[in-house]
Amino acid sequence: MGRLLKKPAYMGLLLTFSLILSYVETLLPMPFALPGMKLGLGNLAVLLTLYLAGGREAFLLNLLRILLSGFLFGSLYGILYSMAGAALSFLAMLAAKGTGRFGVAGVSMAGGVFHNVGQLLAAALIVRTKGLFWYLPPLLLSGVVTGFLIGAAGRETLRALSGLFRRLP
Amino acid sequence: MKKNDLLFAGAAVAAALALFLLGKIFLFPQEGGVVSVYRGKELLFSCPLTEERREEIVSPDGGKNVLVIQNGEAYIEDADCPDKLCMRQGRIAKAGETLVCLPHRLSVTIEGGEGSAARGAGTDKNT
Numbered sequence: 001m002g003r004l005l006k007k008p009a010y011m012g013l014l015l016t017f018s019l020i021l022s023y024v025e026t027l028l029p030m031p032f033a034l035p036g037m038k039l040g041l042g043n044l045a046v047l048l049t050l051y052l053a054g055g056r057e058a059f060l061l062n063l064l065r066i067l068l069s070g071f072l073f074g075s076l077y078g079i080l081y082s083m084a085g086a087a088l089s090f091l092a093m094l095a096a097k098g099t100g101r102f103g104v105a106g107v108s109m110a111g112g113v114f115h116n117v118g119q120l121l122a123a124a125l126i127v128r129t130k131g132l133f134w135y136l137p138p139l140l141l142s143g144v145v146t147g148f149l150i151g152a153a154g155r156e157t158l159r160a161l162s163g164l165f166r167r168l169p
Numbered sequence: 170m171k172k173n174d175l176l177f178a179g180a181a182v183a184a185a186l187a188l189f190l191l192g193k194i195f196l197f198p199q200e201g202g203v204v205s206v207y208r209g210k211e212l213l214f215s216c217p218l219t220e221e222r223r224e225e226i227v228s229p230d231g232g233k234n235v236l237v238i239q240n241g242e243a244y245i246e247d248a249d250c251p252d253k254l255c256m257r258q259g260r261i262a263k264a265g266e267t268l269v270c271l272p273h274r275l276s277v278t279i280e281g282g283e284g285s286a287a288r289g290a291g292t293d294k295n296t
Contacts, residue, residue, distance in 0.1 A: 075251065077272055096177075106174030113181050123271060128210040131267025131278040133192055140185035144178050151174075 011053070015061055015068075018045030022069035037142050040112060040150060042069060046090070047108055047154040052161070055094050062086055081119045088118030104158065105151030112147025113140055192265065202264070204243045206236065207276045218243065218262065218279065232273040243277055245270070 021041040028039065042065055050058040066086055070079035092114035096107045116139035124132050205215035206226065216222060222238040223246070234255060235247040242260040245268055255270035261279055268277040 075272075081271075101171070101173045102177065103171040103174045106171060106177050109174065109177055109181070123269070126209070126271065127207065127269050127274055127276040129207055129267055129269075129276045129278050131265055131276065132269070133188075134265060134267065137185040137189040137192075140181050140188070144181045148178065 011049075011057060011061065014045055014049050014052075015064055017048075018042050018061060018065040019069055019072070021045055022065070022073060026073045037116075037139065039146050040115060043089070043108070043111055043115070044150050044154055044157070047093070047104065047111070047150065048157060048161075050093060050097060050107070051104070051154075051158055058094075059090060062090055081122050084122035085115040085119040088121075089115035103151075104155040105148055108151030108154055109144055109147030112145075112150065113143035116140065116143040203280045204236075204238055205278050205280050207278065209274050215280070226273075226275060228273040228275070230273075232270075234270055234273060234275055236277060243268070243279065245277070248273075 021044055025039055025041045045065065046058050046062050049061045066079060066082045070076075070082060074082070089111040093107050093111040096102045096110040102110070117136075120132060120135055120139055123135075202218060203215050204218055206213045206224075208228065213226065214224075216238065218238060218241050220238055222236075224236045224238075226234045226236060228234075233247075233249045234245055237244055237246045242262045244260040245255040245258070248255050248270060250270060250272040252272075255268050255275070258268045261268055261277070264279050264281040266279050269275070
């Protein structure tokens with residue numbers, strides 16, 4: 001299954017999927033006021049690619065996803081923060097999956113938590129105030145919650161896909 | 170869900186709580202006193218929270234935020250950035266609490282009053 005999905009057509013499918021998720025995310029009202037707090041639906045596509053294809057493919061998808069969704073739905077500033085968050089998040093997910101000791105939910109939670117840490121670090125570089133420290137605890141918590149939700153969705157999607165792809169040539 | 174997943178979630182929640190308590194007890198223990206407004210790391214102005222004030226802050230790129238200090242609280246009344254996250258962050262009054270506007274690189278922080286050590290440390294870090 002892993003090798004099958006390295007084909008460009010499937011990568012295109014996953015990238016499109018990630019863009020649709022990013023769009024859906026812009027439609028969701030976020031009741032939380034803290035900047036950087038979001039569901040991170042797009043990470044579902046990254047998570048799936050990580051499991052279905054591999055680290056290199058997931059990295060490429062992540063990069064393209066941020067650039068494309070940033071220009072489509074966001075701003076240049078948004079891209080900057082997303083990049084910082086995604087870089088740390090991706091490394092965390094790669095490391096967590098590499099150990100082989102975490103399930104899909106654990107890998108996704110590592111991604112969620114470190115995405116928020118990365119974004120906060122980027123924000124701290126731009127607005128240098130120690131008041132930003134107060135954002136860290138709530139952002140850690142939201143990373144766990146959103147990471148778990150995305151991870152649960154990812155696990156079920158992978159389960160469904162594994163049946164589907166077995167039947168493809 | 171593996172056992173390690175739960176352990177990771179627990180560790181992250183514990184870290185969040187520990188950081189929150191650490192901040193409450195050691196980093197910003199006092200009640201608020203002075204409102205300081207920064208662009209990047211440059212201090213634009215600061216004034217006591219007891220003052221009633223309405224300040225229009227214009228960025229070099231033309232961006233605008235309206236800061237209001239009233240009844241011992243500070244909040245952003247109006248901003249011309251697209252997301253208006255600074256306005257949605259609400260009102261702040263306690264030492265260490267901060268409003269940020271990332272597009273205009275603006276931050277409004279409450280710093281400890283009475284010439285306290287925390288205020289000194291805060292200004293050191295920002296210079």
